[in-house]
Structures are given as structure tokens and as C-alpha cells.
Amino acid sequence: MTDSREDLLRCRALGRTATPSDWSELDARAAADPELWHRLAHDLRLEGSLARAVAGATATADAIGLPTPAAARLRVPASAGWLAAGLVAAAWCCSALVPAGAPPALLDAGPAALTRAPVDPAALRLVSGEIVGELPKVLIESLPGPGGRGVQLVYLRQTFERVQVDSFVQETVDEYGAPSSAALPMPIPLITENL
């Protein structure tokens, strides 16, 4: 257990606010208790670790610019992004409804492949056609980069896409276990809620 005067001197040393008389006092205390330098070294180690850990926050702040007045008026509330993500997830659960003519490899791959496999942008275009907007990126994780260089960010991009669909089919399995598909009536409107 350390006394409060020593805590104060160590805090001043860490915060670079120690005066010459503070350092003299630290010297005098260390002459009687050499472990004090060891405790101060430990403080410096923790302070350094904390400084590197918050470097991600600093980098994140530096990357955020001020939105234009128009963008600030149009910005979708953060909660709508999650609602949209929920709707996308719900749509995926209903993936029996697929646009006719969509590339089977992409549609059959399932959510695991969509998240794990490298996405071929050209293949994606065949389905999506047109990206009409994007919600703010959702930061999943930020960590100091290897060796303290830069910052590693893992984030989720959420795009609004428009696609022209002429018909819907429902993929099923027939009585022999073979994949089968049946035409469905066009379910319009698919979603009536406003985001």
C-alpha cells in the first residue's frame, strides 16, 4: 500500500506536471525505498498501454468530418440503420423468395458464404443492379494496428439497392428430394414501412 503523498508525486510525474521540488522529493523517498522506481516504472507501463489503447478512439475521431447541412438534414437516424439491418435479416430468412434469373451460386451459398467468402463485386452487380444509398457505417471493432502502426477497423457497410424483378419463384424440394421451383404471384408491396 502506498501513501497518498507518494501517489500524488507519481501522478505528477506521469502527467508531466512534477516540479523540480517534486522530483527532489521523489529522489529522497526512493533513497529510502528503492522499490518506488519500480512502482513508477509500472505506472509508466500502464499509462503507455492505456495511451495505445485509446489511439483507436483518436484515429476514429480524426476520421469523422463535419457533415454538410444537407446531409445533416437527410441523415437517417442510427436506429433506422438497425431496423434496416433487421429487415435485411428477415428478408434473408424468407430467402425462399428469390428473383428469377439470379445467379444460383450466389443465392445458394447461404449467409455463411456471403460473410466468409470473398465477394465478387461483378457477381453482386448481377443481382443488385444499382446501389441507391448507404447508411452510416457501423464500427464493429477498432484496435491498434500491428506494431502500433495505424488502426485496424472492422465495420459493417449497409447499402440500399434497387433491383428490377420480373417474376418470383419459390425454391422447394420435390417428393424425390430433388430441388424444384414453382412460380409465385408477385407479392407487391413487399415492404410498406418507411425506414
Place this chain on the structure above:
Amino acid sequence: MPAPERADLEAVWQQHRRFVAAVLLAHMPVEAELDDLLQEVAMRLVRHGDALREPDRARAWLRTVSINVATSDLRQAERRRRLLRPLTDADRNLLAVPADGESAEGRRILSEARALPSEYREPLLLQCVEGLSQRAIAAALGLPETTIETRLVRARRLLRERFEKHARNAP
């Protein structure tokens, strides 16, 4: 005093966004995304920046807005939890970035810092993220400089004790 121009707001944001990040880190829920909250504060600065007619009050105004944004995110976090399934271990493995021992220690100490009582963690994070002097922290929080020094001493002592306790209990 006239309402600030766009260039004035840009200057205010560039000068104070790390300060905003530190205040948000000190007050936001653990699972909140700093990126989202920073964007929200930036948006409010654009929308309501005409209230910022005194540049000297910029820090105090941004701190109040940041605390409000961080607090309201707590309610949004509740809604998100109801809407979305929680991350599974498989998701976490997918997203995990390999961490060396040093960054693991950094994350643990940051987590301990964010768990300190709010009167201690805010000055500590302001000093670490923004590199503010005790005098500047005192001005931003509207407290005497001696109070800030006392809080920093206690914050560091608590942080050290919690970190050492965790290290002793680690397998």
C-alpha cells in the same frame, strides 16, 4: 455576436473532435459504437451550431451534447438488443482480429478505465485521449484544478489496483 459560419463550425469540430471522443468514451455504454456517436455529435453541431455564438463556450457546449448523445444511446442500445440476435461465438471468431499480448493488455486497461466511477474516468480519459492539461480539464468540467488533480490521483490508484487484482486472479 453573429451566428458562426460553416468554416467556423469546421474549425470548432477539427479542434475539439478528440475531446468529444474522450467525453463519449467516458459516458457511452460499453457496447456503443464511438464512430456512430461522433457522427451524431457532428450532425448536431451542424444543425444547432448557430447556438454556438461564443467560441470560448465550444468545449462546454460539445461536452453537454456528447453526454446527451451518449446517454440517449443507452435507450437505442436496448432497442437494438430487442431487434437483433446477439452475436454468437462463430460471429466473434469471424470478426476477431488477432491480438498480441500488448494490445490485449491495452484493451483490458481501457476496459478497467471505462469502468471507473464517472468523476474519475472522464478526467483520466480526457488526459489520455486529448492530452489536456489539468488546467484545461478543470476549465472544461467547470471544477477547480486541485479537484482535477485529486481525481486523477485517485483514478490512477484505482486503475492500478484493479489491474493488479485482475492480474493476480488471471489463470
